[in-house]
Amino acid sequence: MATYKICDIGFAPDASHALHSMFKIMEGRAQASWVPATLDAADVLLANVTADPLALSAWSRSGKPVIFVIDERGSFPPAPFVLRHPVRVMQLLSMLDNVTEHLREPRRQATVAPEGTCAWRVAESLRAVAMHTVERGWNVAEDAEGAHVWVGGGHAHALPATLAALREGRLALGTFQPTTDWPAAGAERLPVRDLAWYVGLAGDESLAPWLDAGAAFRLRRWPDFGRLGARVELLELAAHAAARPCTPALLASGSGQPLATVNRFLAAASMAGLLVAVPRVEAVPVASTAAAPPARGWRRFVGDLRKHLGLVA
């Protein structure tokens, strides 16, 4: 059994003590052994979302995983590993097993987008500033027509028309930059996790540079299509990615969607913290729903239902 070192920051002493007790309770039950360590020695960081931004920023450059702990009613940050306070032992156990799977994957290097992939530069810049607190100042991105989106304190802020354009995929943002300006009067806010979803969907046709083309991915949680807005192809991809781990190629063949759409979906899910990479051995070929032979009643029936629901032209 592997042993990983974990450091917790930003917690009150009693909460930190409770977390350490949980590590002991989980001994022998988790996929790996977890021992407390200093920040410098740790493999994984367990951080209160309000922890020292400088420490979080330094950690993010290490490329090692971080588990964020948010308040009971806090918005989820765009990160793959998030726990909500108060944390229960089984929740922590499940989360650490997910992190163990992540650590077993070949370490992905540099999350900096290659030059020329502007869409990924926007995504990378958002990933870098998404967790900044308002006290550290605002960051803003602008599109060619002068619309602005501010990010700070776990939320994105923009005028209603800009948010509508964002939701409809009509906003081509530049990279996020520090600003001394505050959001415009009348700006509305949305969780930065939702902004991350839209930025991911607006990404390049290629697989996001921080995702491994050889890895398999599964959804750990469905996107809230009621809040984010639904498109048929995204519903279908989510259904497939929720059912089993899939490589991008398998997801494309199984859903019948173009690889570019798959790549954008995976980027969006990853940016929004909804995606988990799993060891490729767990990925199983999926039957293409488009190519599946007609079964007695079912396929015809679902086909009719899809027509009724407007899921096909």
Added chain:
Amino acid sequence: MNDVAEGEFKIVFTGPMGAGKTTAIAAISEIDPVRTEVANNDRMSHEKASTTVGFDYGRITLPGGGVVRLYGTPGQPRFRFMWSIVGRGAAGAIVLLDATQPGALVQMDLFVDAFRPLVPEGALVVGVGRTTEDGALNSDTFASRLEARGILAPVLSVDVRRKADVMLLVQTLACILETQNGNAYA
């Protein structure tokens, strides 16, 4: 009832009192829904004037002649005996919740636990209403709760008074069913 070979297909809408089950069925049913409502004498649980005590029923006829039967369960736990009766043979279940209700998370657990065994694995969608109101839990909180329990089900913010939102719930369920059944043919 869920005999697709015979062109029959059953979806169950469930959830606590006041979550909008009757409204949701009425939003997409092609017939005026059959209701079994009586005056609500449990005003402690919800202020609504009437509540379902048997089941609601609506219907959608598909282009190929198939029929989707929409059933709504009673929301009050004292009518729990009806849940397994109404849920038997369902192709999928849609759990509706009100995010402003005290104990909405516990209610979700109650209905998800009751209906998961009654439907094919994974064929369950959660719709949460009133998530934008003051003091309401957001949909992430519900999804997080399910995730912590090892349950992967869509949790969608909806307003069941809007037909498009109810259709989204059914569309999501249809995508899940199609994925499962497409895979079953492999």
